[in-house]
Amino acid sequence: MNEDHKPRKIKNVREVIIEAIECEPGISGCTADPDTCPNSPDLCDKKLSMFGYYDDTIKESVESILSKSLDDLTKTFTASAKRWELIVYPAMFSFVVLAIYGFFLIFSLTKDITTVSTEMVNMSKNMTSMSRDVHTMTLIMQDQSMHISEMNKNMRNMSSSMNQMRYDMSNMNNNVSRPMNFMNSFAPW
Numbered sequence: 001m002n003e004d005h006k007p008r009k010i011k012n013v014r015e016v017i018i019e020a021i022e023c024e025p026g027i028s029g030c031t032a033d034p035d036t037c038p039n040s041p042d043l044c045d046k047k048l049s050m051f052g053y054y055d056d057t058i059k060e061s062v063e064s065i066l067s068k069s070l071d072d073l074t075k076t077f078t079a080s081a082k083r084w085e086l087i088v089y090p091a092m093f094s095f096v097v098l099a100i101y102g103f104f105l106i107f108s109l110t111k112d113i114t115t116v117s118t119e120m121v122n123m124s125k126n127m128t129s130m131s132r133d134v135h136t137m138t139l140i141m142q143d144q145s146m147h148i149s150e151m152n153k154n155m156r157n158m159s160s161s162m163n164q165m166r167y168d169m170s171n172m173n174n175n176v177s178r179p180m181n182f183m184n185s186f187a188p189w
Contacts, residue, residue, distance in 0.1 A: 010061045010064070
């Protein structure tokens, strides 16, 4: 094969960078290899020329490596985005559902508080009426207590009268039973 038509080896990024480092003329010991250069980087004027200084093979090599790297980055980012979509979309849906439920709870609570406050006003009116009725009931209970006291007195009088009647019946029994016993002995039956 001809040397002009010999396939060129595609270089990787590291090789391109190493070839792109130029040493300042006159600095002793510079090897143009960053791994083996004995000089510190401040002493050398390292110039990196990725595009334009070298031939088209290097350009194509660098461009293809950068393109492949960007493609890999894009694919990785897309895969990562899809994984996040599996987490973020359900989480957003759950958040929306919880937000709607929270709004419903707040709405229900507000409605219930309104009902309670309305009922409290009605209860206040009824409590005034109840207080008046309890006061009236107290007066009636005092009258009832007086009447029960009178009933107690009357019952005591009745008890005393009944006791007197019992005593009188006992006397009458004694007075009647002796003559009746005597007359009973004459009866034929």
